[in-house]
Amino acid sequence: MQLYLSIKAIHVGAASLSIALFCVRLYWSVRGMAVLQQRWVRTVPHVIDTLLLAAGIGLMLMLRAWPQQQPWLAAKLVGLLIYIALGSVAIKRGTTPARRLLAGALAIGVFALIVGAARMHSPWSWWGA
Numbered sequence: 564m565q566l567y568l569s570i571k572a573i574h575v576g577a578a579s580l581s582i583a584l585f586c587v588r589l590y591w592s593v594r595g596m597a598v599l600q601q602r603w604v605r606t607v608p609h610v611i612d613t614l615l616l617a618a619g620i621g622l623m624l625m626l627r628a629w630p631q632q633q634p635w636l637a638a639k640l641v642g643l644l645i646y647i648a649l650g651s652v653a654i655k656r657g658t659t660p661a662r663r664l665l666a667g668a669l670a671i672g673v674f675a676l677i678v679g680a681a682r683m684h685s686p687w688s689w690w691g692a
Contacts, residue, residue: 570621577615582674584608589653589667593660638686642677646670 584607591599598604623629623636630637649670657663676688685691 567622567625570618570625574615574618574622577611577618578678581608581611581615582671584611585650585654585667585670585674589663589670592654592657593664593667595660599654633684634686635680635684635691638680638688639677642673642680646673646677649673 588599588604588608591604628636630640649666653663653667653670657666679688679691680686683689683691
């Protein structure tokens, strides 16, 4: 039980760090700031997100919860793919600051839906039963 709680704490902590750093990077991207090109800014998010994903996979294995059996978990994974795509537009692929801001706001909304799916154990996120 202690191992599960430790891995869950790592997962939740990494998710919190990931979204916080995403918001900072989004601000820098919309403002066109050169800090986005610094090595640590390009590296640290990948380290955090790898830890987040590894902890999530660890929890999934420990609980024997598979996406094809747990719709809320499948919703998290689909949400993750959408979040990654929107985040890519927000941080580097958006052609204008307005597009980057819109993609970033949508990515943050998708992140909130992912958290809701996890908390409510429902694919309907915060609106689940």
